[in-house]
Amino acid sequence: MLKLRQIHHIAVIGSDYQTSKHFYCDILGFTLIGEFYREERDSWKADLALNGQYTIELFSFPNPPVRSSRPESCGLRHLAFSVEDIGQSISALNEAGVICEPVRTDPYTGKPFTFFTDPDGLPLELYESR
Template identity: 75%
Template sequence: MLKLANIHHIAIIASDYQASKKFYCDILGFTLLSEVYREARQSWKADLAINGLYQIELFSFVAPPARVSQPEACGLRHLAFSVEDINEAIASLTAAGVVCEPVRIDPYTGKKFTFFADPDHLPLELYEIA
């Protein structure tokens, strides 16, 4: 069996790189570790971290095709972030103009969760761990 150590990163392609960089850094609180323009691809690449841990590669590409997100399309369903206080996190997102779905309760764990979207409508989840 393959012995994986961890998930290294998640790659996200943005239709508007600057808007997505602002969303992930200024609204969600990621730290920009590095950023480079790749001339041959006419593409930006940013490495983003949560609490010092590299988590997301954010890319721009010229005219990327839209990805089907709804209804439940085959493939990656959503990206979930853990939070200690879901109500506090929702209030922060709401203050930044981000719309969250009503809070639900996970029927298996009893934990609270909600969904929201990034600027390209990538489905994101907040999952309360407290």
């Protein structure tokens, strides 16, 4: 059996690099730990960390094709983040102009969760872990 240790990173392609970088760093709170312009691809690559852990590889490419994510497309469904207080987290997102769906309760754990999207419509989830 393959012995995976952990998830190394998640790659996200944004249609507007500066907008995506602002969203992930300034709104969600990721730290920019590396940023590289790749002239041969006319593309940016940013390495983003969450609480010191390298987590997201943010890319830009000229005119990337739109990837369908709803309704329930095959493939990666969403990216979920654990939060201590979902109400406080939703308020912080709302203050930044990010709209969240109504809070739901996970029928298996009883924990509250909600969904919102990044600037390109990538579904993101907040899941209360306390």
